[in-house]
Amino acid sequence: MRLASRIGTRRLVASVAGLLLAQASISAASAANDPRNFEGTWHRADNSFTSLFILGIDLPYKPETQNHVSDYLEWFKEGRSKASAHLTCRPTGVQGVTATKEAVLFLQPPGQLIMISQEDREVRHVYLDQSHPKNVKPTYSGHSIGHWDGDTLVVDTIGYNGKGQLDEIGNPNSDQLHVVERWSKSADGNTLTAEFTFTDPVYYTKSFTKTRQWRRTSGARIADYDCGENPRTDDFAYLHFVNDWFKPVCVREVKNGAAADKVVCDAATK
Amino acid sequence: MNVNVTTFHRWGMLGRMGALATLGFCAICAPASAANLQMDGVWRIEKPVFAVKTLDGKTPPLKPEAARIYAAHQSARKAGDTSFDSATWCASVGMPRILFIDYPFQLVVREPYVAFLHQWNWWTRIVYLDGALSDSAPADGPPAVGRGAAPAGSGGTPPAGSARAGAPNGPPARDANKAAAGPMGLSKGRWEGDTLVIDTDTLSHLTLLDGAGLPHSQALKITEHVSLRSPDVLVDHLRLEDPETFTAPWETEVTYRRQRNGVIEEDVCLDRIKNHQPAVKE
Amino acid sequence: MKSELLKTLWLASLGLLAASPAWSHHSTAMFDYAKTESVTGTVKDFQWTNPHSYIQVLVPDGKGGHTEWSIEIGTPTHMARLGWSKQSLKPGDQVTISFAPMKDGSHAGTVKTATLADGRVLVGQNSELTPAGPGPARGTAPPLFPTLERATPKQP
Numbered sequence: 001m002r003l004a005s006r007i008g009t010r011r012l013v014a015s016v017a018g019l020l021l022a023q024a025s026i027s028a029a030s031a032a033n034d035p036r037n038f039e040g041t042w043h044r045a046d047n048s049f050t051s052l053f054i055l056g057i058d059l060p061y062k063p064e065t066q067n068h069v070s071d072y073l074e075w076f077k078e079g080r081s082k083a084s085a086h087l088t089c090r091p092t093g094v095q096g097v098t099a100t101k102e103a104v105l106f107l108q109p110p111g112q113l114i115m116i117s118q119e120d121r122e123v124r125h126v127y128l129d130q131s132h133p134k135n136v137k138p139t140y141s142g143h144s145i146g147h148w149d150g151d152t153l154v155v156d157t158i159g160y161n162g163k164g165q166l167d168e169i170g171n172p173n174s175d176q177l178h179v180v181e182r183w184s185k186s187a188d189g190n191t192l193t194a195e196f197t198f199t200d201p202v203y204y205t206k207s208f209t210k211t212r213q214w215r216r217t218s219g220a221r222i223a224d225y226d227c228g229e230n231p232r233t234d235d236f237a238y239l240h241f242v243n244d245w246f247k248p249v250c251v252r253e254v255k256n257g258a259a260a261d262k263v264v265c266d267a268a269t270k
Numbered sequence: 271m272n273v274n275v276t277t278f279h280r281w282g283m284l285g286r287m288g289a290l291a292t293l294g295f296c297a298i299c300a301p302a303s304a305a306n307l308q309m310d311g312v313w314r315i316e317k318p319v320f321a322v323k324t325l326d327g328k329t330p331p332l333k334p335e336a337a338r339i340y341a342a343h344q345s346a347r348k349a350g351d352t353s354f355d356s357a358t359w360c361a362s363v364g365m366p367r368i369l370f371i372d373y374p375f376q377l378v379v380r381e382p383y384v385a386f387l388h389q390w391n392w393w394t395r396i397v398y399l400d401g402a403l404s405d406s407a408p409a410d411g412p413p414a415v416g417r418g419a420a421p422a423g424s425g426g427t428p429p430a431g432s433a434r435a436g437a438p439n440g441p442p443a444r445d446a447n448k449a450a451a452g453p454m455g456l457s458k459g460r461w462e463g464d465t466l467v468i469d470t471d472t473l474s475h476l477t478l479l480d481g482a483g484l485p486h487s488q489a490l491k492i493t494e495h496v497s498l499r500s501p502d503v504l505v506d507h508l509r510l511e512d513p514e515t516f517t518a519p520w521e522t523e524v525t526y527r528r529q530r531n532g533v534i535e536e537d538v539c540l541d542r543i544k545n546h547q548p549a550v551k552e
Numbered sequence: 553m554k555s556e557l558l559k560t561l562w563l564a565s566l567g568l569l570a571a572s573p574a575w576s577h578h579s580t581a582m583f584d585y586a587k588t589e590s591v592t593g594t595v596k597d598f599q600w601t602n603p604h605s606y607i608q609v610l611v612p613d614g615k616g617g618h619t620e621w622s623i624e625i626g627t628p629t630h631m632a633r634l635g636w637s638k639q640s641l642k643p644g645d646q647v648t649i650s651f652a653p654m655k656d657g658s659h660a661g662t663v664k665t666a667t668l669a670d671g672r673v674l675v676g677q678n679s680e681l682t683p684a685g686p687g688p689a690r691g692t693a694p695p696l697f698p699t700l701e702r703a704t705p706k707q708p
Binding site for chain 1: 403
Binding site: 050053054057061063064066067069070071073074076077079080089102118119169223224225226227228229230232234235238254256257258259 | 582597599601602603604606608619620621622627629655658659660697698699700701702703704706
């Protein structure tokens, strides 16, 4: 009696295991085919030099904005840049989403889409089926919510702290920036397309839209990129600091090629 | 987390199919996936660790040279000089120290990734489960416009297949994932029942093991057993092996309490130190 | 044939900007890629860090002393793909480095190749010797940055 029941249990466990495996592979296949499943690792499709640095120079500028961007672009070409969140190892907001340089991992637990980017190092939470809180605490990345419109994920972001910029050359954004994104996956599941619509009445005369794409690159690792690991003064020497926000507190002194042994933090700010 | 109707509907198609299949075909086994999902959530360390101790409360067994370095760090700190600790200037605290500090993390259990989303300086640690990393490089997407693109005005177009393995717009190359060491290292994991077993190596030499200044080398390997002690208590049992620093492997354990309705906030260490706050609160 | 001609034209026009800038943290326009200089000396420090790694090398100045040079290489995650590692260089090693120098003449540059004491050659992201395969495209020059005209002239 006991032996029979033992054999029976083993068979039951074996067949259940087989069924679970079959179910797992069916589930995996259906995950890949699910147009609303963006999980996996991706690389930006257009990694051309200018695309990574510039969102565009055909933006609907107010005259003063255009003057500023014209200057920033000249500084950039001269080998100097406006000090920015990106160049001083802080979260970059828009640029961190539109100009990913390496692998990006999308995770979709219930209620969220999370984007984890290697370079620039960013983590972005899109909270699904929620509203923005009444008093959004301003951050570099803003507060992102999303909802499905058919198989398109519509992401809405406000709450930028105004210290970021739209791209590396310095197309500006204020804390009034409002970004709406429409993300969709191709039929073969290997391309993500996102349309970004930017509205910022402080710097631009009207809304404008830019499109970016990502290609699936299964199996890619998100490696560590610790931008702030070694704050050498020669890395800061070429920056224009237009305000105090990004001036470094701790630096390793480098003068004419000779590097100091220690990183020293400004005693006054300790 | 109870699997109630609302949760069930929020799981999405994959989760629902998996749950339905499992419930339908295996009424007697607890599906690993549902138990694992209970680890999802925001966690905060119950007793922050400044100086990590072994399970029996001792300082880990340092080799003589490492002990000298540790003593030097402690003296420097007493004298007000923390330049031995790269976290002072907001370099990553790295693994395992990020597990010891009083900043919450969100645990996201997916297949085949588990992510620790730490609040401290927005660092993440991805645990790659079986199938997540690939050494070979089949191209998933079609070749893309990339850095091999001909310049504007030249009239040329990149040849088909120009997204070479390893190019940023192409699939990962062979050994591209066997990359440089970093502060969080490379974590690979597997489930043993309801326990997540994680092996981490490829760690950078630039971090410290703890706030007290315990050193480590690039040879450090960490094995963790992560499990739920109760619905609201997460345990991480760590085994550290570093033959260049320690005379023998040693173990320690940390527990975390679930933060219901917890949300990870943006934390920018560089802005905190600019505001005269410490890089890592002790 | 046409692509070879184009490649030559672009290499010839390489003046201000050059390969791999997207992955370097700062604007690479501070280096003069049209030039290649070389130093041979002793490694003082090899900083295998982000956002760039650096070789600090002591070069004899011919007067019995040394000059310290800072030669930048890329971020470890990229350089590892080209065969570099934290162990590639250590203090005391002899090394010969070819590099694109700084436009301002300071003792710094960005690496093209590093020849180690045992004869092995490591290439940088900016080297014309970068092998096909992992890494940035060989001999690629990016388009020059566009110009945006001001809306109103600068005030004197």
